[in-house]
Amino acid sequence: MILVDRLASLSDAAFSSAALPLADFRRLNLPAEVIGSRWSCWQLLGPAQHWRSWSSPSCLGLVLDFASLRQWLADQVQQLGGHVLLGWTALGSTHLPDGSMRTSFRNAHGELIEIASEWVVDATGQSRALIGEPVIKADPMVSGVGLEWLLKVTDVQWQRWAGRLSFLLGSEVVPQGYGWVFPMQPGLLKIGVCRLRDSRRSQPSLSSLQSHLLELTGLKQVAVLDRHGGVIRSRVSRSDPHLRGRLIALGDAVSTANLLGGEGIRHAIDSAEVLADVLLELQGSASATAERAVQIQYKKYLRQKLGWRWKLSGRLGRRTWLGLKDECSDRRLEKWLTVLEKSSAEDLSALLFNYRFERFGLKALPYLLGLRR
Numbered sequence: 210m211i212l213v214d215r216l217a218s219l220s221d222a223a224f225s226s227a228a229l230p231l232a233d234f235r236r237l238n239l240p241a242e243v244i245g246s247r248w249s250c251w252q253l254l255g256p257a258q259h260w261r262s263w264s265s266p267s268c269l270g271l272v273l274d275f276a277s278l279r280q281w282l283a284d285q286v287q288q289l290g291g292h293v294l295l296g297w298t299a300l301g302s303t304h305l306p307d308g309s310m311r312t313s314f315r316n317a318h319g320e321l322i323e324i325a326s327e328w329v330v331d332a333t334g335q336s337r338a339l340i341g342e343p344v345i346k347a348d349p350m351v352s353g354v355g356l357e358w359l360l361k362v363t364d365v366q367w368q369r370w371a372g373r374l375s376f377l378l379g380s381e382v383v384p385q386g387y388g389w390v391f392p393m394q395p396g397l398l399k400i401g402v403c404r405l406r407d408s409r410r411s412q413p414s415l416s417s418l419q420s421h422l423l424e425l426t427g428l429k430q431v432a433v434l435d436r437h438g439g440v441i442r443s444r445v446s447r448s449d450p451h452l453r454g455r456l457i458a459l460g461d462a463v464s465t466a467n468l469l470g471g472e473g474i475r476h477a478i479d480s481a482e483v484l485a486d487v488l489l490e491l492q493g494s495a496s497a498t499a500e501r502a503v504q505i506q507y508k509k510y511l512r513q514k515l516g517w518r519w520k521l522s523g524r525l526g527r528r529t530w531l532g533l534k535d536e537c538s539d540r541r542l543e544k545w546l547t548v549l550e551k552s553s554a555e556d557l558s559a560l561l562f563n564y565r566f567e568r569f570g571l572k573a574l575p576y577l578l579g580l581r582r
């Protein structure tokens with residue numbers, strides 16, 4: 210097994226805010242070394258510029274150190290006897306007549322190598338570098354862009370944001386998206402903005418939104434240790450190609466990233482586990498049988514794993530964020546936040562991470578889905 214990444218160091222471009230619910234952290238058996246900080250409170254600034262917060266007496270989740278998470282995953286590959294090859298960009302994969310695969314890579318010096326293998330897994334995230342990206346009119350790609358800075362703050366500033374996930378919402382603050390402040394580790398905050406792309410409108414630049422966010426949060430004069438950003442792209446119905454012969458894609462490359470909360474680490478890991486189980490079961494099967502079995506089972510099991518709620522929340526995410534662009538949508542959002550005031554911090558986690566919309570009453574569903582206003 211060889212894990213190849215175009216990054217020269219796994220701590221480069223650590224773009225993800227990496228917030229995760231505690232239950233998933235435990236379920237996925239992630240180690241303590243990847244934890245940045247813990248949170249037990251949600252804090253939302255609504256369009257009316259009013260902060261609301263929901264606290265739990267116990268820990269609800271974690272903010273991971275994304276670079277450490279990547280490193281730990283690569284270490285796992287090595288511990289299992291695999292190799293890690295950094296600084297090589299995958300260019301393409303071809304099927305050879307004998308049924309095996311050949312994948313070509315280029316490094317920063319322009320050198321080329323080819324690696325032969327039985328299977329190739331495209332885990333290149335939203336770029337879908339090997340599996341490709343056909344146009345699917347019935348299920349178009351919904352795309353978001355995000356920008357995040359790592360700030361070094363004083364103890365007083367740290368206390369203001371520690372232990373909580375803070376989101377800033379409203380068309381004035383981030384039209385068609387949201388801003389956030391997450392605690393990374395004592396003295397370090399992650400602050401960022403993300404919005405969906407809307408080709409029908411002219412949208413403000415992410416840097417102007419980030420600047421506004423820094424002002425709103427009183428963090429404008431603070432030292433910036435790192436600037437990173439990324440793209441999140443998913444199809445709501447996940448009709449992406451999952452495999453082509455012995456080339457199989459997982460994670461963001463098959464749209465497991467969820468648009469509602471802009472998160473996908475746990476779903477990407479889940480897709481890897483589903484795929485690993487399918488491949489392990491097929492070890493030793495004849496080539497054509499194995500390909501057919503993966504084709505049928507992988508997509509089916511992954512759909513079952515993500516569940517119907519995943520699709521519903523993607524639809525809700527697209528509607529919520531794309532629609533958040535004027536006073537009318539701000540008023541609707543304020544109304545929702547007022548409804549949420551009666552909920553607990555656990556209810557909010559259940560809504561945003563477990564997509565438990567029915568907790569807010571079945572009558573609310575048509576509104577959530579945009580079928581009624």
Ligand SMILES: Cc1cc2nc3c(=O)[nH]c(=O)nc-3n(C[C@H](O)[C@H](O)[C@H](O)COP(=O)(O)OP(=O)(O)OC[C@H]3O[C@@H](n4cnc5c(N)ncnc54)[C@H](O)[C@@H]3O)c2cc1C
Nearest residue numbers: 215225226227228299333334338355439460461472473474
């Ligand atoms: C700004 C932002 C904030 C986010 N915040 C959260 C959050 O708080 N919580 C959460 O759960 N999720 C969050 N996400 C989403 C989450 O990070 C992704 O869903 C998750 O990382 C997907 O994992 P993946 O392994 O599929 O892809 P990635 O993590 O994108 O990994 C793909 C890897 O492939 C490599 N690669 C790409 N192309 C090539 C190539 N041609 N050759 C070789 N290597 C290549 C890349 O260098 C990268 O290391 C956020 C995303 C963004 C953009």
